Amino acid sequence: MTNKNAGIDGSTHHTKKGCVDKLKKMSDYVDNDLDNVAKKSFDDHLANCPPCLMVLKSLRKTLEIFKTDKTPELPKNLANELKEKILHKTDGGR
Numbered sequence: 001m002t003n004k005n006a007g008i009d010g011s012t013h014h015t016k017k018g019c020v021d022k023l024k025k026m027s028d029y030v031d032n033d034l035d036n037v038a039k040k041s042f043d044d045h046l047a048n049c050p051p052c053l054m055v056l057k058s059l060r061k062t063l064e065i066f067k068t069d070k071t072p073e074l075p076k077n078l079a080n081e082l083k084e085k086i087l088h089k090t091d092g093g094r
């Protein structure tokens, strides 16, 4: 499916306002970053909105390919460095 844009932003169909909202949060949903209420409304929306469901499915597939294709290997040093940076930031921001 490489027709133009997948219609995420396109105004070809009448896009429900809720869709835009959901599409914005789609990656959060996939990452399980939503709280229960948001997730519930997401599930409800998806149950009634095949286009959004399709976007979700393809997004998941893409992420899976990403994961299996190039496994990101974070060196331990880097992980520690990041941790320290984060701790510093929260600790004593100027």
Ligand SMILES: [Zn+2]
Residues within 6 Å of the ligand: 016, 018, 019, 022, 045, 049, 051, 052
């Ligand atoms: Zn929708």
